[in-house]
Amino acid sequence: MKVAIQGIKGSYHHQVAVELCGDVDLLECDSFDQLVIAVSNGQVDKGIMAIGNSIAGSILPNYSLIREQKLHITGEYYLNIEHQLMALPGQDITDIIEVQSHPMALLQCKPYFRNHEQIKLVETDDTAAAAFRIAQSNKRGIAAIASAHAAQLYGLEIISGDIQEVKKNATRFVVVEKSNGFVKEVNKATINFTTGHQPGSLGEILITLGKLDINVSKIQSIPIVEKPFLFSFVADLEFKRMGQFEEAKLELGILVESLVILGIYKSHSL
Ligand SMILES: O=C(O)C(=O)C[C@]1(C(=O)O)C=C[C@@H](O)C=C1
Known part of the structure; x- marks a missing residue:
């Protein structure tokens, strides 16, 4: 299996590639842009990319890269980072x-x-x-x-040793692929949506998800580059049964202006 990582051997991306895929054929990329293109044009089977850190926050451009290249998130991995x-x-x-x-x-x-x-x-x-x-x-x-x-x-x-700001420092990585393939035991999804500018429109979406017993483990606003100071939202949704998520897609479809499913996968925790 060929896997693209950002960075070279010895990077944290490399560590995650080994944890998830074992002894793989690595494509070492200089940038996240190069990584998503390698996945998109089929040069590699999978890419592994950092998406956020517990101290430094989200790596916002990576959400846009995944979306622009129409990639699918097929997994996630949290790694303890000791600098x-x-x-x-x-x-x-x-x-x-x-x-x-x-x-x-x-x-x-x-x-x-x-x-x-x-x-x-x-x-x-x-x-x-x-x-x-x-x-x-x-x-x-x-x-x-x-x-x-x-x-x-x-x-x-x-x-x-261990010079990071706090001892407990973790980075979340996602696995990206060209197609969503067949992921077993899914219980988490990442969606990207836009809402209208009416009071309560975002609230209504969150209430709908709550009623379906879906936990929103993260919600992040992302700038819409072509529309200054307008934002879309990326949300991570946790559920127990796929039926809950199927129902959420139907109900959110009526409430949102646009909805893209960035991935459906099995959650990981530290
Ligand atoms: O430079 C590396 O070793 C990486 O894997 C990159 C990266 C990142 O992109 O956030 C990964 C984990 C750490 O949080 C710091 C850097």
């Missing part, structure tokens, strides 16, 4: 003047650097790639934020 600060061996924090990492990882570790004002934070495409480049260039004074696995793979030394 390590790493550099070439034999240095400590006072030797470091620059730290490179993925923007989401930098956001999750920001408070740590308040006590180290000499350090400049620089965004890169991926946590593991930042570690790899430091090892390749043999540059001292520069550190990366990445996983312990990346430190081991690229021969870097951990200067400071």
